[in-house]
Amino acid sequence: MVKNYSTKNFTNEINVDTDSRIISGYAAAFNNIDSDGDLIVKGAFTKSLNENGVDSLKPRIFHLYQHNVAEVLGRPTVLKEDDYGLYFETKIANTALGNDVLNLYKEGVLNEHSIGFKTIKAANRGSYNEIQEVKLFEFSTVTFGANANTPFLGFKSQFENPEEITQQFDKVEKMLKGEITPETTALLSIYLQQLKTTFLELSTKSVEAINPLEDSLSEVNPIDEAKEIEAKKAQDVELIKALMRGYKTA
Known part of the structure; x- marks a missing residue:
């Protein structure tokens, strides 16, 4: 099944400047085979960055918390590929959530990130799957258990029971009642991709059962x-x- 929205996590040293509220680090690494057997190559993000990156005409890539479109930490001020991976710098928003996350960064509790994307082009290399091009929707600050290799399923947990689904729809409804900006449209697009992928997987699993x-x-x-x-x-x-x-x- 082709997924409309996927996630991959990455752990790396993070630089935290509490005075400027700027967090910097890597959202993804190149040439590293992950627990899913995937390897992202340099250049995979080039088209997305050109179309919706920081310096594009339509910057639409957000820094979220736990892949939740209702919990935006900010927009990256720097988002680029280098030889190591996808480097970012984000000024964390001065909100209650932003302050909590900033403190958790400072205390070393948060040091992992995950990208939300759709695979556009990939090649089977036998022992691994080489991801050559993706559409990057967002990257997120995420928390994990003891096993850092555990695939992140946070955005799917938003839809696990009726109460959580209702809460998510309520949050999106608030977004719709406010001013509909290009940013709002971009966030809703991410949410719909997540929703579509989740229900497709639930439907597939119900048949496989x-x-x-x-x-x-x-x-x-x-x-x-x-x-x-x-x-x-x-x-x-x-x-x-x-x-x-x-x-x-x-």
Whole structure:
């Protein structure tokens, strides 16, 4: 399945200037095979940076907290590729969230980052997948457990239960009630990519949950099995529609 939105985490030394509120470091590293078997090469971010980077005509790449579009830490003042990876400098916003995050940076609690992107071009190199071009939506300050190689699933956790989904839609609704700026549009675009990917994966998993071995042992009719799969897909679609209807009429 082609994902509309993916994440990859990276741990590295971070420079923190509390006076200027500027954080600097790397959001991604090149030529490093990660736990997913992916390797990002230099140049993968070039097109995104040219189109939506700091020095572009439409700067739309944000620095978020936990990949949450409702929790913006700021916009990078510097975002560029060098020989090591994707380097960034961000002035953290003077907000309650920004102050908390800045203190956590200062105390060394936060030192990991994750990029939110869509793979545009990749090549299978046998032992790994070489990512040659991506569309970069954002990069985030993230927290992890003891295992730094654990894939980040934070944005998916926003949609794990009805209460969390409602909270997310409420936050997005507040964004819509305010002034609709290019920044708001860009953030909503990221959110929709996350939402689309999450529900596609949930739908796929619900279909895969049907055990073909159990079906064969119980001599399930192939026609009935196909109907069951289609019914499950329909249920997932109706769930998404219901959620969106509830959001639109809230």
